[in-house]
Amino acid sequence: MNFKNKNNMKNNFLIALAFLLFGFATFKANSNYTVRNDKEYFSSFKKNEEPKNKKFNILNKKSEVDGETFYVIYKENSLGQGFYFKIVLDKNEKPIATYYANEGDQQISNSTVENLKKVVFGPDKAVNAIVETTTQCVTKCHRTNGCYSKPTSTGVLLCSAECGIACA
Amino acid sequence: MRKNIILFLLFVCFSFSVTAQSFVVQYAYSKHVMKDSTKIVSQNTFLNIDENQSTFFSEAPYLADSIMTSDEKLGKKINFKTLPNNFLSCHIRKKLSSKGIIYYSDEFGEHEYKYSEEPKLSWKIGKESKEIMGFKVYLAKTRYAGRNYEAYFAPEIPIQDGPYKFFGLPGLILEIFDEKKDHHFLAVGISHEKRISIDALIAQKKYIETTKTKFVEMRKNHIEAPMKRMFELMNSTQIYEKKDANGNVVDVRKLLNETQRKMIEEYKKENKIEL
Secondary structure: HHHHHHHHHHHHHHHHHHHHHHHHHHHHHHHHHHOOOOHHOOOOOOEEEOOOOOOOEEEOOOOOOOOOEEEEEEOOOOOOOEEEEEEEEEOOOOOEEEEEEEOOOOOHHHHHHHHHHHHHOOOOOOOOOOOHHHHHHHHHHHHHHHHOOOOOOHHHHHHHHHHHHOOO | OOOHHHHHHHHHHHHHHHHOOOOEEEEEEEEEEEEOOOOOEEEEEEEEOOOEEEEEEHHHHHHHHHHHHHHOOOOOOOHHHHHHOOOOOOEEEOOOOOOEEEEEEEOOOEEEEEEOOOOOOOEEEEEEEEEOEEEEEEEEEEEEEEEEEEEEEEEEOOOOOOOOOOOOOOOEEEEEEEEOEEEEEEEEEEEEOOOOHHHHHHHHHOOOEEHHHHHHHHHHHHHHOOOHHHHHHHHHHHHHEEEEOOOOEHHHHHHHHHHHHHHHHHHHHHHHOOO
C-alpha cells in the first residue's frame, strides 16, 4: 500500500512537472512574440514583413501598379524620432512607392514629411548636369582653341567661325 | 560665474579648433535651367574652407577639362556642346574677417573679370529647425540681389560661411534656397580631404579688376551683342566666307548672325542668381 502510494505520488509529481514545463514553454513562446522589439527587428530590411498596428502613409508613389514585394526598415533621426519606411517593389524589383509610419502613430507635421522626402529622395528631382547652350558651347570652344590668342585678326575670326560651326 | 567663464572658454577653444582646420563642404547646387522652365539641373559645388578664407566653386570646369584631355588623348574630336557648364559662371573667394568677397567671373571668352564686394546680408533667425546630415539646423531668412532666401545653418559647426556669397550666420549654412526655388544649395558632404581646388586656376588666369557696378554694366552690353567683336573683325579683315571641314563654303556673316541670335535668346531666358 505504501509502495503503491509512493508510485502514485511520483506519477503525480511527474505529470505536474510536465504541465509546468509545457506551461512555461507556451508562456515563453507567447511572450517572445508579444514583446518582439519592432524597432530592433526592423533595424535592418525585412522582406514582406511589417510592424503590426502601424498605419503607413504615402511618401512617394511612382506607379499605380500593384507591388509584388515590399521591404520595411526602421530609422531614427538625431532628435530620436523614429520612422518605419516601407518600400514597395514591382515585379522587376524596381521601387514604385515609399510609405512611412512614425513610431508613436502621432500626427506628423507637413515640414517633417517634406524633410523625410528630402532625406529619402534628395532635395529635388534634378535631371542632369549638362545643358546644351550655344553660349556655353561657343565660350568653351573659344577658350579651348585659344581663339583670342591667335596672332592675327584673321586667325581670331576664322577660329571663332570654326566654333560657330561646331556649336551650330 | 566661474562656471560660465569656463563654459565660454571651452566654446572659444572649440570654435578655434574648428576654424583652424581646413575642410571641404560639398553642396548639390540645383537650379531651374531657364527663367520659366520647370526643368531642374544640378551639379556639385565645393566650399573649401581654410583658416580665415574660403573659396566656392563648381566642379564643372574640372570635369570639362578632364573630358577634353581624355578626348585629346584618344584623338577624338571634342564635342563642346556636351561639356559640363559652370551653372554659376563664377568662383567666389571670401575673407571672413573683413566680411568681403571677391567675385571671379567664369563666363566669357576673351577676358574674365574680378570685383570686390561686401554683401549686406541682414539675417532674421527663426525658431524652425530640422536636420541635415545629422546636424541640427535652424532657419534664417535674408534678402540678396532681388531674391528672398531661406537658409538653414548648423550652430554645431561654428563657421560663419556658406555657399556662393552667403555668410554671416552663427554656424555653417548647410542649405539655402530662394523662395521660388530657382536656386538651391544643399550640403551633401563634409570632408577634411581637399579633392579639388580652384586656387591654381585663379592664380594662373588674368582677371581684369573692376567694380560690381561696372561688371554688371559690361555684362549687360555683352549679352545684347555677344558676337560684336567678331563682326568688327569680319568687317576689318573683310573675310566673309570660310570653308568648313567638308570643303563647303560657309557664309561667315550668316554664321555669326545665327550664333549671336541663339546666344541673345539664351541670355533673355537665363535664370540668373542675381536679379
